[in-house]
Amino acid sequence: MPETKPPAAPIDPARLKAMMDKVSTFGGEPNGAMNRLTLSKTDGQARDWLGSWFRDQGFEQQIDAIGNQFGKLPLAGANAPVVMVGSHIDSQPNGGRFDGALGVISACEAVLAVSERLKAENRLSACNFQVVNWTNEEGARFQPSLLGSSVFAGAAELEWALDRKDGDGVTVRQSLAEIGYAGTDKVARPDALIELHIEGDDKLFKTGETFGVFTRYWGATKYRLAFLGQQAHTGPTPMALRKDAVLAAAYLIADLKELAGAHGLDLHTSVGRLEVFPNSPNTVPSEAVLFIELRSGSPETLAEAEASMKESIASAAAKANVGYEVRSIDRRRAGGFAPGLIKLAEQVAAGKGQSARRLDTIGGHDAVAMSEVCPSIVMAVRSQNGVIHHPTEFTTPEDQAVGTQILADMLYALACDGVQSIASKESSA
């Protein structure tokens, strides 16, 4: 057994639990279900509570134009580097209590613990800490997801984001005004971003581990592709003369499955949506539109897969004697989280005798959006049975405390040593 060190900045697990219990009252139900859709009344109540907590603890609150809620604790000079810590408190409909909320509440507890420790040591911090609660991470009420962090990182236009509508036609702009979170503060980009989140998968649960570090985020290349055949009667039309768009789709779908197999576990491929025209039982289809996704943690794999897919598209079209056109291409970059932050997380965990399993995140996190503009990381604590987006979503108070303590000790290290060591997004290897 490696020697384990005591916490550098001890958190208060009871206080953490009390805060989690409190925030869960906003939109929470007795069965564990959480209904805190972004910018809803319950989201507004949770935000108000968080704002009052900021005030009580001496955090300076700021709200920006997309409603992102910030609370900065000035432990260093006004021009000192800023380390942002947090996640989101919006939830899926009938979702769970931990997805997002743990990241905001653990940030509050960790920054408070660091502040208390520095005070006890009568020590100045090398940086300031800023808790963040991002708007609309979930993308359940308004699309796309990661809206607040994407606007903050400059990947989405503010006006466009404010004009997004929910299913009832209500805009983000109206909703922000209704709950009083149409802010005007200009918040500068931080020097680093750290997010703690529940894993939302069962890798830690299955291996019996508590803690993990996401090292890579998967990218996605999405094609909307149309095969273009010719409408004809399925009865008399000779097989050799048919131009069947669905047949080409079939060849390509089978090829895409093969393609994933050829790349082991590092490539996911799918055709989740398929539109057929005219879609009549006795008519050879003239058009088949495929919504194709290629996903990988490796940019190289993604590029290789796209090149192979292009060959398969041409070959499927030729085999079925149809044409094709690419209607749209969306690309989300694959990449890695900041090596300096990964190293820091692993060192702190190791110091506590905690394993830190390296994980990929395939779905989105606000830290993925932020990763484009500053060194960023997402760390994970175990989800019981891997459940997420469901009332039975659960992470034990003990596991929450383990993750929060690692977070606090990382922040303490940055407070003592400064952010130089984690400033680069490039690998030191």
Added chain:
Amino acid sequence: MPETKPPAAPIDPARLKAMMDKVSTFGGEPNGAMNRLTLSKTDGQARDWLGSWFRDQGFEQQIDAIGNQFGKLPLAGANAPVVMVGSHIDSQPNGGRFDGALGVISACEAVLAVSERLKAENRLSACNFQVVNWTNEEGARFQPSLLGSSVFAGAAELEWALDRKDGDGVTVRQSLAEIGYAGTDKVARPDALIELHIEGDDKLFKTGETFGVFTRYWGATKYRLAFLGQQAHTGPTPMALRKDAVLAAAYLIADLKELAGAHGLDLHTSVGRLEVFPNSPNTVPSEAVLFIELRSGSPETLAEAEASMKESIASAAAKANVGYEVRSIDRRRAGGFAPGLIKLAEQVAAGKGQSARRLDTIGGHDAVAMSEVCPSIVMAVRSQNGVIHHPTEFTTPEDQAVGTQILADMLYALACDGVQSIASKESSA
């Protein structure tokens, strides 16, 4: 050159052309387009004109409960065998003038010519002739097609047929009443049915021939098949754990194309309609419903193809790790037209130095429905460029006359020799 005989019962080509011109005024447009949807106002006008022609020529008109219009010329005793001759005068929307109408008008002309010839020879007929105009052959306004002949042949229930609705919710029953063709006559099954039709394909046109005999009608086996997978996120769900219903569909669609290739020209396969659930770009499809058709002129090929398809279904499901269920199966029998009538048509054509190309009919004809209850045949005259269901559909007056003369001489032979030779549906070979 073989010696050619003069017509046994000479038709009057000018009278035939005048009748075709007249019937084309009901729903016809200057550019050749025909709009005579079944039981429409123009269909009613064409029926009324045909009825008045029946009266003028001494034909006894009968209308049955599904609106089939019959005109019987009593040339023999009341208990003599009946040979029915005809087709349909309804058209597709924006269709052509010859599809169906030629079969009714040529029947009128042929029966009249036979009657005139018998009178001139002062000879009694061995059988009576009954012209028929079937209701809703096209299936354009009401589905299914072949409605009148199917009810007459007992393959469709009368009440069910009367309840069929068009796109505006109007029933067959209401439409029959509106144009005055809700008949009450009970019409007995004939001893034979002969139909002349335009080919509606380009086989005769390409070989430069005028006349053909359909010897086989294709059957169809139609499956509605659901592959049942499991909904999952297309992002994180490991490829190996996915149960992708569309992937199974893709495997099967490719197999069905192979299957057709393995049977040469004698098997047509298709999946014209494909329903995908939930059909969301980032969700692995949980259900894919395929509308499959197998078509062949050979009952054996159809049975073999179905057996192969069943293996492919099981294999596609296994490969994609999904289940499946057959939601419905429809079978339309493949078969042959009456050998005695085929022989008669070929002999009469040969006597005139006319080739009689043997053809398959893949789409439906009223004679296919009638084939289940009496010896039946469809004969074809050349369509220019193979066009059908289009304003440019055209069969020359000369070609119409060739087909009508062969029809008249066939009827004359039956009048002289009786129907014994063609009474069997079995081949004499």
